[in-house]
Amino acid sequence: MALVGRRDGRNFGYGRQLSYAGPQALKDMFAGGHFATVKAHSDRWQAFVKWCRSADGPGYNDARQIDRSTLHSYATHLRQQIRQGEICIATAQNRLSSVNRTLAALRGDQYVKIASPSKALGMQRSNGRTRAPDGQDHQQVRRVIDALCEHQHHRVAAIVYLARATGMRLREAILANLPRLQREAERLGRINIQDGTKGGRAGASAPRWIMADKEVKAALQFARETSPKGSRHLLSRDDSYAMFLQQTVRPAREVLQEHGLKGFHELRAAYACERYQQLTGHAAPINGGRCIRVDYRLDQQARQQVSVELGHNRIDVVSAYIGGRR
Numbered sequence: 001m002a003l004v005g006r007r008d009g010r011n012f013g014y015g016r017q018l019s020y021a022g023p024q025a026l027k028d029m030f031a032g033g034h035f036a037t038v039k040a041h042s043d044r045w046q047a048f049v050k051w052c053r054s055a056d057g058p059g060y061n062d063a064r065q066i067d068r069s070t071l072h073s074y075a076t077h078l079r080q081q082i083r084q085g086e087i088c089i090a091t092a093q094n095r096l097s098s099v100n101r102t103l104a105a106l107r108g109d110q111y112v113k114i115a116s117p118s119k120a121l122g123m124q125r126s127n128g129r130t131r132a133p134d135g136q137d138h139q140q141v142r143r144v145i146d147a148l149c150e151h152q153h154h155r156v157a158a159i160v161y162l163a164r165a166t167g168m169r170l171r172e173a174i175l176a177n178l179p180r181l182q183r184e185a186e187r188l189g190r191i192n193i194q195d196g197t198k199g200g201r202a203g204a205s206a207p208r209w210i211m212a213d214k215e216v217k218a219a220l221q222f223a224r225e226t227s228p229k230g231s232r233h234l235l236s237r238d239d240s241y242a243m244f245l246q247q248t249v250r251p252a253r254e255v256l257q258e259h260g261l262k263g264f265h266e267l268r269a270a271y272a273c274e275r276y277q278q279l280t281g282h283a284a285p286i287n288g289g290r291c292i293r294v295d296y297r298l299d300q301q302a303r304q305q306v307s308v309e310l311g312h313n314r315i316d317v318v319s320a321y322i323g324g325r326r
Contacts, residue, residue: 011063012106018061019049025105044098051077054242063106071099071112075120082121082169084245086170088265088320093117109231129286129323133262133269136287137165138215142266144259148252153232156252163264165219166210167271167310171262173194174234174244178224185220194232197311208311260304272306272321279305286323 014021022045026038051074053059058070078092096117104110135141139144141164148157162173175196184191193208210216228236235244256263273284279302281288292299303318309320 002259006057012108014063014106015107016061018048018063020053021047021063022049022089026102029101029105040094041098041101044095045102047095048074048099048102054243058194061102061248062138066103067112068114071096071114071122074099075114075117076137084170084250084263086264089121090317092121096120105227116132129269129320130180132286133273133321135270136273138164140260141270144256144261147255147259150251151255153248153252153255154226156249156255158219158226158234159249159264160256160261160267161219161222161253164270165215166191167192167268167275169192169196170249170309171241173264173310174249176223176234177232178220178227178234179232182217182220182224185217189213191220193311208308210309225248227288269321272318275306276302276322284322 010016011018011021012025014024023042025040026041028144030038032107037096052060052070055076058065058073060070067118074093075096078087078095081087082089082092096114100113100117101290103112135144141160145157145160148154159170159173162168162176163170166173172193172195176193177195180190181193190209190211193210199206212220220275223234227234228239230237235241239248253263261267262277273287276282276284277287278294279288280291280298282291283293285292291302300315303322304316305317306322307313307318312318
């Protein structure tokens with residue numbers, strides 16, 4: 001057993017640190033097995049712990065302090081992240097579900113939980129995209145970039161350019177190691193997206209290579225030119241990631257929406273649709289393509305490749321970007 005103290009002690013006997021206690025309780029719950037499940041719940045639990053310790057969180061480091069109001073505050077935080085394009089609805093629901101599971105493991109009961117993550121978020125996840133993504137038109141994206149630059153939002157313009165050219169998430173575009181990516185683009189003709197990725201999906205064990213065409217190279221060059229002096233990414237030495245989102249990214253969202261771009265996540269979907277068409281010769285399903293009826297195997301291969309390039313490695317997730325199998 002991983003209990004290190006009395007069951008009624010700090011973190012219900014699982015140690016002094018909330019970040020340590022959750023994974024230990026999960027290992028006990030699953031009796032040392034189900035390693036992938038424990039890892040997935042633990043990664044999502046760490047996101048919750050990080051929020052708890054943040055300026056927006058309650059500052060807790062003891063699971064005994066967590067009650068239903070804490071969980072609903074976390075749901076509000078996740079809802080805001082969805083609206084800002086940092087995470088998708090499915091990710092938010094999974095995080096809430098994992099917090100429920102981890103708290104149950106820590107407490108030994110299910111008294112403190114969110115009964116319905118979807119209701120708490122006020123949003124329903126969908127297995128397939130039902131609306132064509134914004135930003136598929138490169139001319140539209142160029143207009144957005146120009147407008148952002150006119151309003152002195154140069155670093156946000158770089159995020160838009162990177163997200164559309166490479167399919168990066170918002171966090172990945174902000175934290176991308178630009179000098180490394182430029183070297184890879186020039187020497188190898190492809191780049192490996194590794195910085196700012198989701199937990200457990202970075203490093204040599206999870207390579208994520210993207211072909212570096214002219215558009216990718218131009219996006220990297222633009223980002224390098226807007227990167228603060230002495231920085232390898234889009235954050236200055238005085239910026240924290242949270243501060244950058246609050247003070248730099250958020251004020252620029254109005255410009256995006258004025259030019260018909262709902263959010264940064266739309267650019268990822270636009271990238272996915274474009275890559276699907278390049279790989280199959282058919283438009284993405286959300287754009288009216290019917291590749292699956294012509295060549296089912298080609299459709300599956302393209303979905304798998306797009307999944308890898310987006311950093312999911314799960315073929316079923318791709319439907320949320322390009323549309324379902326119709």
